[in-house]
Amino acid sequence: MRHLSYHWKLRPDTAMYQIPFRYLAEGLRGGETILPANAANYPTGDLQGWDDELWPQPNIPFSIFTSKYGSAGKLSRTPFSYLVEPLDDWSRKQISTPPLVKPEQFVVLNNFGSTPGILSDPTISNGVGFITFKLIIPTLTDPGIGRINSITFNGVKIEVAYGYPIVIPDYTPPISEEQVRGCFSVNFEESTEPGMPAGNVAYGLSSVLINSLYYPSNPDNYVTSNPDNEPCCPPASADDYGYLGITDIQSGVVGLYIPTMKVVPTPAGYPNKGWTYNEVFISLVNYGVNMPTPSLVIGYFDSYTDFGGTVEKFITADVYATAGVQPPAYSDGSASITYPNNNNIDFLSDYTPNGFINVVVNDQSYYENPDGTTSLGISGDAAPWPVEPGIAVPQYSLRPNIYVLAGQTFDIEYTVNTDMPALATWLRAVGDRTEGGTPADVRYRPATLWDFSQVFFDYWLFEGAEALICQKLIKLGIEITPDSVDWYKQMILNMEGLETDTYEKYLKLTKEWKKRQDIKDAAYQKKRSPRARIRGQRR
Amino acid sequence: MALRRQAYEWRNVCPIGNSFTVGHPVLDPNPVVPVVSLDYETGINSQVVSPVIEGAMPIPIFTGMHGNNLKTSAHVLAIQMIIIDSLSCWPPEANVNVFVNSDYWFEAPDYSGINGLSGFTVPFPEPNYPQYFTMESFKEGINPPIHILPGDTWGVYITFPEATFGGELVWGVGTSQPDGSSNAGAFISGPARRYEPSWATGTSASYPLNATVPTKDHEIARVFVKYLLIDGADFLIAKKMLDIGLPVNHRSIIKFRQDLIRWQITSDVVEGSLDEELIRETGVTTRRSALP
Numbered sequence: 001m002r003h004l005s006y007h008w009k010l011r012p013d014t015a016m017y018q019i020p021f022r023y024l025a026e027g028l029r030g031g032e033t034i035l036p037a038n039a040a041n042y043p044t045g046d047l048q049g050w051d052d053e054l055w056p057q058p059n060i061p062f063s064i065f066t067s068k069y070g071s072a073g074k075l076s077r078t079p080f081s082y083l084v085e086p087l088d089d090w091s092r093k094q095i096s097t098p099p100l101v102k103p104e105q106f107v108v109l110n111n112f113g114s115t116p117g118i119l120s121d122p123t124i125s126n127g128v129g130f131i132t133f134k135l136i137i138p139t140l141t142d143p144g145i146g147r148i149n150s151i152t153f154n155g156v157k158i159e160v161a162y163g164y165p166i167v168i169p170d171y172t173p174p175i176s177e178e179q180v181r182g183c184f185s186v187n188f189e190e191s192t193e194p195g196m197p198a199g200n201v202a203y204g205l206s207s208v209l210i211n212s213l214y215y216p217s218n219p220d221n222y223v224t225s226n227p228d229n230e231p232c233c234p235p236a237s238a239d240d241y242g243y244l245g246i247t248d249i250q251s252g253v254v255g256l257y258i259p260t261m262k263v264v265p266t267p268a269g270y271p272n273k274g275w276t277y278n279e280v281f282i283s284l285v286n287y288g289v290n291m292p293t294p295s296l297v298i299g300y301f302d303s304y305t306d307f308g309g310t311v312e313k314f315i316t317a318d319v320y321a322t323a324g325v326q327p328p329a330y331s332d333g334s335a336s337i338t339y340p341n342n343n344n345i346d347f348l349s350d351y352t353p354n355g356f357i358n359v360v361v362n363d364q365s366y367y368e369n370p371d372g373t374t375s376l377g378i379s380g381d382a383a384p385w386p387v388e389p390g391i392a393v394p395q396y397s398l399r400p401n402i403y404v405l406a407g408q409t410f411d412i413e414y415t416v417n418t419d420m421p422a423l424a425t426w427l428r429a430v431g432d433r434t435e436g437g438t439p440a441d442v443r444y445r446p447a448t449l450w451d452f453s454q455v456f457f458d459y460w461l462f463e464g465a466e467a468l469i470c471q472k473l474i475k476l477g478i479e480i481t482p483d484s485v486d487w488y489k490q491m492i493l494n495m496e497g498l499e500t501d502t503y504e505k506y507l508k509l510t511k512e513w514k515k516r517q518d519i520k521d522a523a524y525q526k527k528r529s530p531r532a533r534i535r536g537q538r539r
Numbered sequence: 540m541a542l543r544r545q546a547y548e549w550r551n552v553c554p555i556g557n558s559f560t561v562g563h564p565v566l567d568p569n570p571v572v573p574v575v576s577l578d579y580e581t582g583i584n585s586q587v588v589s590p591v592i593e594g595a596m597p598i599p600i601f602t603g604m605h606g607n608n609l610k611t612s613a614h615v616l617a618i619q620m621i622i623i624d625s626l627s628c629w630p631p632e633a634n635v636n637v638f639v640n641s642d643y644w645f646e647a648p649d650y651s652g653i654n655g656l657s658g659f660t661v662p663f664p665e666p667n668y669p670q671y672f673t674m675e676s677f678k679e680g681i682n683p684p685i686h687i688l689p690g691d692t693w694g695v696y697i698t699f700p701e702a703t704f705g706g707e708l709v710w711g712v713g714t715s716q717p718d719g720s721s722n723a724g725a726f727i728s729g730p731a732r733r734y735e736p737s738w739a740t741g742t743s744a745s746y747p748l749n750a751t752v753p754t755k756d757h758e759i760a761r762v763f764v765k766y767l768l769i770d771g772a773d774f775l776i777a778k779k780m781l782d783i784g785l786p787v788n789h790r791s792i793i794k795f796r797q798d799l800i801r802w803q804i805t806s807d808v809v810e811g812s813l814d815e816e817l818i819r820e821t822g823v824t825t826r827r828s829a830l831p
Binding site: 058059116117118119120121122124346351354356366367368369370371372373375376378379381382384388395396398399400417418419420422423426427443444475476477478479503504506507510511513514517 | 584610612756797798804
């Protein structure tokens, strides 16, 4: 006999976000792979990233065990995504089949509760729309080749992409050549237009950073082959692939953009001869007011040849994350990037689900309306969870309990009546030109990682001999509780087994149970107030 | 399913442009404003309305064309029985009453009709905004409970002393304004609302019904009815208990069921001893009860 419980929770682990208006290699990234006909009409600035597959449709009951919604998925998946990536509906299922009561089991559903509330009453918190990294990478002008050796984002190493095709021999049989990652030439002017024409431009610093930081991975397929089978430059579609490292739901991992970078004159405090200075601005979408401050560390060689580099240097990016404040200009005073709405964003969270719970045994719903039609069940206000101070006894409790017999399945169906997909539609329309919106007007975004709805239920699982006792108690008309099962077990252990007078023993047992119940009832009455006691005795 | 604990919850809330829906409505949290106005924060839930309820007018919660309704009226099949053992409502000024066939359950001492139990006595839900709690005498529900027998029709009415939810929110003010004037005249015209956001349709429509846009849950009228639905073998037991005058509730039904089984065992035991006597005296091996 076990008193078990199940806790189901739905919290958004994907985020809606806005991408910067312009960034390097735009038009090639994820959902924006369709190139705009006119550069002025680039779709950047729109809100995107809402994963409709992870939000329940309103008014449609779903199982907290076998649906794709909610917590405790079997497999982890990318927590933030703006791509229409392959979604395996089964990958998030906590339980792959409805709970089946096995032949040697007996289940008593005891009680349940869910998040209360009707109207959406979201919390609105102001925060910074984009966090900005700024860093300067000095490279020796002669020979004009540097190497990015490591990129560490939030403490996670990001694999550096291939760039300038420097190779080193590998004498381990079979003898081959290995391309060195991260090399770049300072002598190539970078392109900011899609889609990164092949050739020399791909050898520059921006392509190395873009291909390293952009979603979704940085596999070896960057290496295409020249006619002589030497590694070469990435293809024009290089930005289809990027790498973000191990996902960390506490931080933004999708949402890194390089809005702008350029070679600047010698910044203050740096040697002014023999060096080329690349100043880089990287934007990171903020996912909520509670998102920890991110960090970006780049390890690099300021000079690199076939014989290797000198000493690896590390640079930690400056972080700008103040709402209402635009990032700084380039070190030469020229404008860098301007975020919409003065880099302010209002995060929406803590919407109320307006949910209902129904219990299903086999294919029959437990709750029905007074006209005989199936109802959505019990609301979170009638049976709230968690129980808060002030709730003496929730208005609804499942008395009598529900028995689920061997061979039957049971399910807890939950229905959300707050139309969250409509929220996404509305917010998207704000920044969508085709809906009459303007990307610059985007002021609201759903935050990430807040609890939308929760369901709790508890049950007793009786197994083996105790399940047999449950069957017997049903036949005797005795309510099945741990108490009654224990008591009956004790009685059986004191009996001698099946004899001709077994029925008489059953009779004695049921009489005994009645006596016990009467004593308990009398004790219950004693505890109650005098008025209630008198009323109870009248019953 | 012989003995089922059921509940019905009514809420005077529906999508804008409607006064009622069949079943609980989907509520769109978005504002009813063009997107370009960006008025999200102040317009949250403005597509959700509480339709006006006339004063001193009992509204049936099942088919009253306010809030969430049923497709048909409540009824009990010939093999079913219902025991209503708990009622509660909101706001406190509202009253809830039950009718069975043609009679109201709650009536005045002189047997005239009254509005019923008030939300001050049986508020729903708990806890609530002003921290009202169920009166001690109703903490365990209605005692004795209300029996709805096979073939009966039944329903629940909610009644407000004055017009409510029409343009302005009355609840919390009481039955009259602080200056002593009545609220009754203030609800002739409500605010004009659009059916759908103009950014979605390109047009705007007037909202023909007077209504209030609730901003908090406690601004929504509600009724919660808890009842036992009895069918199958337990219905026969409950019917028998009624016939012999025993109180019928879920505990007593279970107890009576135990008793019936015990009595059956008793008779089995007695019969068994009789059989032994028969076998001893006649050699017949058939049980006495099975003999022709």
